[in-house]
Amino acid sequence: MRIASVIVDVPTMNTDKLFDYLVPEQWEEFIQPGMRVSVPFGPRLIQGFIIELKEHTEVMKLKSIHEPLDIYPVLNEELLNLGKWLSEQVLCLKISAYQAMLPAAMKAKYEKVFKRIDDRTNPFLDEIFGNKMELKWDAASERKLLPLLQQEIKNGTVEIKYLVKNKANKKTIRVIKCLLTNEELLQTIEGLSQNALKQKKVLEYFLQNGNEYIPVKQVQEVTGVAPTTIRSLISKGYFQEENKEEYRDPYEHRIFEKTKPFQLTEEQSMAMEPIIRSIEGNYQETFLLNGVTGSGKTEVYLQSIQSVLDKGKEAIVLVPEISLTPQMVERFKGRFGNDVAVLHSGLSIGEKYDEWRKIERKEARVVVGARSAIFAPFENLGIIIIDEEHENSYKQEENPRYHARDIAIYRGKLHQCPVILGSATPSLESFARSQKGVYTLLSMKKRMNNQALPSVSIVDMREELREGNRSMFSRELFEKLQDRLSKKEQTVLFLNRRGHSSFVMCRDCGYVLQCPHCEISLTYHRFTSQMKCHYCGYEASVPSVCPECDSEHIRYFGTGTQKVEEELAKLLPEAKVIRMDVDTTSRKGAHERLLQQFQEGKADILLGTQMIAKGLDFPNITLVGVLSADTMLHLPDFRASEKTFQLLTQVSGRAGRHHLAGEVVIQTYTPEHYSVELAGKQDYDHFYKKEMMMRKLGSYPPFYYLALITVSHEDLMKVVSITEKISNYLHSKLSKEAIILGPATSPIPKINNRYRYQCLIKYKREPNLTQQLRHLLEHYQQQITSEGLTINIDVNPYMMM
Numbered sequence: 083m084r085i086a087s088v089i090v091d092v093p094t095m096n097t098d099k100l101f102d103y104l105v106p107e108q109w110e111e112f113i114q115p116g117m118r119v120s121v122p123f124g125p126r127l128i129q130g131f132i133i134e135l136k137e138h139t140e141v142m143k144l145k146s147i148h149e150p151l152d153i154y155p156v157l158n159e160e161l162l163n164l165g166k167w168l169s170e171q172v173l174c175l176k177i178s179a180y181q182a183m184l185p186a187a188m189k190a191k192y193e194k195v196f197k198r199i200d201d202r203t204n205p206f207l208d209e210i211f212g213n214k215m216e217l218k219w220d221a222a223s224e225r226k227l228l229p230l231l232q233q234e235i236k237n238g239t240v241e242i243k244y245l246v247k248n249k250a251n252k253k254t255i256r257v258i259k260c261l262l263t264n265e266e267l268l269q270t271i272e273g274l275s276q277n278a279l280k281q282k283k284v285l286e287y288f289l290q291n292g293n294e295y296i297p298v299k300q301v302q303e304v305t306g307v308a309p310t311t312i313r314s315l316i317s318k319g320y321f322q323e324e325n326k327e328e329y330r331d332p333y334e335h336r337i338f339e340k341t342k343p344f345q346l347t348e349e350q351s352m353a354m355e356p357i358i359r360s361i362e363g364n365y366q367e368t369f370l371l372n373g374v375t376g377s378g379k380t381e382v383y384l385q386s387i388q389s390v391l392d393k394g395k396e397a398i399v400l401v402p403e404i405s406l407t408p409q410m411v412e413r414f415k416g417r418f419g420n421d422v423a424v425l426h427s428g429l430s431i432g433e434k435y436d437e438w439r440k441i442e443r444k445e446a447r448v449v450v451g452a453r454s455a456i457f458a459p460f461e462n463l464g465i466i467i468i469d470e471e472h473e474n475s476y477k478q479e480e481n482p483r484y485h486a487r488d489i490a491i492y493r494g495k496l497h498q499c500p501v502i503l504g505s506a507t508p509s510l511e512s513f514a515r516s517q518k519g520v521y522t523l524l525s526m527k528k529r530m531n532n533q534a535l536p537s538v539s540i541v542d543m544r545e546e547l548r549e550g551n552r553s554m555f556s557r558e559l560f561e562k563l564q565d566r567l568s569k570k571e572q573t574v575l576f577l578n579r580r581g582h583s584s585f586v587m588c589r590d591c592g593y594v595l596q597c598p599h600c601e602i603s604l605t606y607h608r609f610t611s612q613m614k615c616h617y618c619g620y621e622a623s624v625p626s627v628c629p630e631c632d633s634e635h636i637r638y639f640g641t642g643t644q645k646v647e648e649e650l651a652k653l654l655p656e657a658k659v660i661r662m663d664v665d666t667t668s669r670k671g672a673h674e675r676l677l678q679q680f681q682e683g684k685a686d687i688l689l690g691t692q693m694i695a696k697g698l699d700f701p702n703i704t705l706v707g708v709l710s711a712d713t714m715l716h717l718p719d720f721r722a723s724e725k726t727f728q729l730l731t732q733v734s735g736r737a738g739r740h741h742l743a744g745e746v747v748i749q750t751y752t753p754e755h756y757s758v759e760l761a762g763k764q765d766y767d768h769f770y771k772k773e774m775m776m777r778k779l780g781s782y783p784p785f786y787y788l789a790l791i792t793v794s795h796e797d798l799m800k801v802v803s804i805t806e807k808i809s810n811y812l813h814s815k816l817s818k819e820a821i822i823l824g825p826a827t828s829p830i831p832k833i834n835n836r837y838r839y840q841c842l843i844k845y846k847r848e849p850n851l852t853q854q855l856r857h858l859l860e861h862y863q864q865q866i867t868s869e870g871l872t873i874n875i876d877v878n879p880y881m882m883m
């Protein structure tokens with residue numbers, strides 16, 4: 083008797099365990115861990131993952147697996163173990179861990195067929211396929227042919243094809259193949275009547291091109307015949323016609339110019355050396371590649387990957403979301419061509435699925451992708467690279483709430499390969515680890531060609547106001563804009579939209595209301611007109627005059643990109659502006675197209691939000707303007723300063739990367755704030771020291787770990803009382819060193835009529851923490867499943883809302 087233990091697709095805590103099923107005899111040899119199966123569960127059939135196979139079970143009334151959904155495992159042993167580990171680390175359901183590792187198309191409904199790919203005589207295949215080339219999975223399963231077909235797949239005579247059921251997602255092209263031998267072809271051509279010139283052309287074409295399948299479109303184009311001609315040849319039985327699945331290649335129409343490795347600079351070679359040692363020596367080491375903007379980090383990645391490929395191994399490169407991808411993709415495809423698969427959120431479900439299969443089938447050995455590409459099903463990993471490692475998009479903000487960096491290091495250890503974290507502005511956590519020797523620090527302090535970092539001038543907008551300038555452009559920025567227009571050089575204007583209007587600031591002195599207990603700015607709530615601290619719950623009313631300077635110009639803050647665009651049109655009507663924000667880039671491909679236009683010099687000014695801050699490497703940009711540096715500084719988040727510093731440094735780094743020198747103007751109401759001042763000097767080391775001090779004072783990471791519990795329900799009283807009970811429970815179970823803040827309202831206190839409260843745990847070492855948290859979830863399970871209560875637990879949170 084063979085028993086399969088299965089994780090089923092029912093997302094509740096009660097079902098988050100292995101269920102045993104009997105493996106029907108006919109599949110005993112065939113079923114393997116990591117395959118998806120459909121199994122009876124209650125009255126219905128659902129999908130599940132086989133985790134392990136065994137001989138015995140305690141279960142009395144054993145049900146049987148209904149049918150396998152894969153012919154090969156979709157999760158290999160490594161990923162199965164990783165899923166288990168992940169669910170323990172981030173307290174998620176195992177089913178969501180496994181689903182997160184696979185492309186969305188594999189969750190969708192699809193149809194599977196077997197396809198004959200070799201039609202030499204083969205009595206078995208001739209019999210089961212008849213005169214067709216395809217056989218539906220269901221039919222094969224019914225006829226109990228799966229084990230035999232598995233053998234044929236091994237022999238290379240049959241392959242399996244997944245068709246996404248949604249027609250729009252499936253891409254096929256019509257192909258034909260000549261069924262006649264060359265001799266028969268010649269005879270047929272001779273036998274054709276004089277008028278059948280067109281048919282003759284087609285037959286001759288096939289005479290030259292052998293008996294491959296050829297796309298109908300191509301035949302038409304080359305021979306110039308009409309579709310009717312081809313149809314009549316098919317009806318005569320000369321040709322076999324078929325629909326062939328084609329990879330949906332999002333970069334199909336792009337030609338990537340082949341690039342050659344650069345001669346490395348001295349700094350680059352120094353940085354590469356230990357990486358190569360780790361590759362050659364097959365041992366794991368985590369490197370923090372801290373290179374200033376434009377120092378050539380990408381070239382270090384490319385050449386490291388090359389030596390991994392030379393050893394016959396594979397590489398994962400993570401880049402943050404879409405914003406970076408177009409230029410990044412170009413660089414990787416340019417160097418490694420079709421060896422590169424690309425995975426990011428800008429692709430359709432079908433495209434992602436096809437890219438994923440290229441990896442699975444070992445047709446691509448390098449993947450460049452966003453967060454989830456960390457789960458690429460490579461089996462022989464030689465390097466994992468995370469570019470812009472400080473980016474928050476590497477943390478998934480829904481279940482499973484994992485951070486790609488942790489997965490990278492886990493996989494790196496398993497494969498004994500190097501992990502490179504690259505950034506001009508590393509996260510405080512990573513830099514602290516490099517200082518402690520947990521990561522190996524590699525520094526590159528110079529830009530290419532020894533080009534200087536751009537000179538930055540910080541403009542005090544309070545001063546502008548005092549001198550009567552009420553425009554959103556300071557006089558200095560405006561003059562420089564005019565200057566670039568006349569010189570035909572390009573400008574990037576950056577507007578930070580995050581934190582929009584949510585804080586109150588004095589326009590005269592820049593004062594922002596802070597929580598007296600938490601060193602965090604207070605958030606303004608329109609409905610109650612109250613200021614609140616979302617860490618400790620402190621509340622205050624909005625003052626009518628600034629407590630610092632008595633000015634009446636104290637109000638909420640923010641401007642939008644559209645408003646800036648209108649203002650530019652008024653002030654500089656001759657300037658051509660490309661605006662990039664969520665509105666102008668929502669259409670597929672828009673992002674890439676706008677950047678392309680800017681690169682080709684079709685505009686003078688690129689105006690945008692976060693999405694233009696990073697990764698751009700265009701030679702003609704000589705001016706960067708930051709319209710309001712402070713907006714993010716006052717978010718209710720202990721990382722606000724860090725994020726501000728990173729963003730300002732990154733955006734400044736877009737200027738003067740090649741031969742022309744660059745200038746940056748940063749407009750701010752708080753020029754004395756250290757993250758603005760030090761970003762102006764691009765002085766990471768100082769910033770790090772200063773920020774570490776602040777974190778130490780506030781007991782925040784990297785000195786403490788955090789866990790954030792958010793409770794929500796429609797009934798406010800219930801939310802408050804449950805959060806309080808949770809807080810009390812943790813107080814009694816955790817060590818004296820742990821700090822438990824809250825209950826306090828969440829920064830977003832109500833979503834969809836549900837109230838939200840939270841509780842923040844700061845701790846250094848609590849070996850029992852995840853166990854206690856899991857216990858809490860189990861304790862409230864009843865209310866979670868039947869009374870609409872939600873409890874979200876975020877271990878190492880990056881979004882404090």
Ligand SMILES: Nc1ncnc2c1ncn2[C@@H]1O[C@H](COP(=O)(O)OP(=O)(O)OP(=O)(O)O)[C@@H](O)[C@H]1O
Nearest residue numbers: 344345346347375376377378379380381530697699
């Ligand atoms: N060894 C080299 N010789 C000549 N040019 C190089 C070399 N290495 C890199 N470059 C070029 O220098 C420019 C800057 O490099 P790159 O974009 O990799 O910097 P980066 O460190 O990734 O910067 P950022 O963090 O700002 O994205 C690129 O145009 C790149 O092609």
Ligand SMILES: [Zn+2]
Nearest residue numbers: 588591628631
């Ligand atoms: Zn003031």
Ligand SMILES: [Zn+2]
Nearest residue numbers: 597600615618
């Ligand atoms: Zn507080």
